[in-house]
């Protein structure tokens with residue numbers, strides 16, 4: 001037992017032995033040493049399998065959050081466990097200053113799948129977006145404005161979410177985030193989603209790029225229209241600006257194609273990936289076209305970038321997602337989920353549903369999202385994990401290999417809840 005564990009509490013059960021935690025009381029867990037950064041419910045998850053999570057008391061929960069659209073293959077999928085075990089016995093960390101095999105193979109796979117020739121690995125979506133911001137600013141120094149000025153401004157969007165580092169918070173358009181850790185990192189004017197004139201109006205001599213989520217996830221699953229994506233691509237090309245797509249949430253099969261921007265028939269200059277790429281392990285990536293790969297040695301890096309353990313898992317996940325038939329399956333499950341949500345919406349007088357693939361939202365027509373989330377989690381005998389990024393809607397982000405049976409169970413549990421709450 002580690003020193004940290006023995007000094008905290010001897011009552012903490014071994015987290016890897018599900019049986020020993022059965023019927024444990026929540027009060028037996030010493031949670032007070034954790035810095036409170038979010039209000040967590042009084043339960044401790046001990047294990048997961050596929051679409052289900054199990055808590056300390058043995059209760060199971062149907063998981064339609066899946067780590068916030070992270071666990072693309074559900075909990076503890078065998079291909080990920082195999083990759084972890086195999087790579088864990090081979091090589092964990094040679095240093096990012098050397099090549100390793102999974103890093104090379106995953107970069108090559110991502111470049112082939114995306115058509116963007118260069119890949120930089122990071123550990124989180126925020127870090128991948130920081131890399132994109134840095135790359136755009138570097139490119140703007142090498143391609144100055146008419147008066148010779150280094151261009152650095154990146155137009156982003158109201159209600160956007162790009163991460164929690166200072167620069168990515170500044171790039172985000174979440175209400176309140178402009179003042180919470182003031183001063184902001186400058187250079188991120190905000191346009192209106194799906195309003196090309198609002199983007200054009202913000203272009204100035206210092207503008208170097210436009211950055212957006214193809215579907216704003218945290219804002220409540222708000223899609224950019226195909227026409228808007230196409231217009232943005234044309235505008236950025238015509239004005240000598242980079243187009244950066246943040247596909248941390250929408251990428252890696254989540255929206256029914258490998259990358260969401262493909263549905264608009266456009267190719268971005270820079271794309272960031274996170275969440276689903278690692279299927280649950282910390283892995284992210286920034287990709288760019290060869291002509292935009294302007295970092296010099298020393299410009300960008302990180303202790304864990306491209307580490308073989310995470311890249312081996314990412315490789316297993318991406319090979320599974322890109323295997324023949326997988327995305328067809330995702331689209332079929334998405335149609336099924338969408339129809340079920342529409343049915344519930346008309347039955348309970350909601351305002352429909354929206355989204356793409358297995359990133360969907362049910363518009364409730366009233367602000368009962370948080371109550372539903374809590375009631376769903378507390379339901380018995382099985383709980384249901386849902387998310388409400390805005391009070392008037394629920395967001396659904398199941399594993400991409402979710403079964404019809406699981407979708408049916410979720411819809412029926414939600415039906416019961418709606419009957420009680422509307």
Ligand SMILES: *Cc1c(COP(=O)(O)O)cnc(C)c1O
Nearest residue numbers: 124125126161162163248249274
């Ligand atoms: C989650 C998310 C991020 C941040 O990713 P982290 O891994 O939490 O840093 C950035 N952009 C989008 C669109 C996201 O959904």
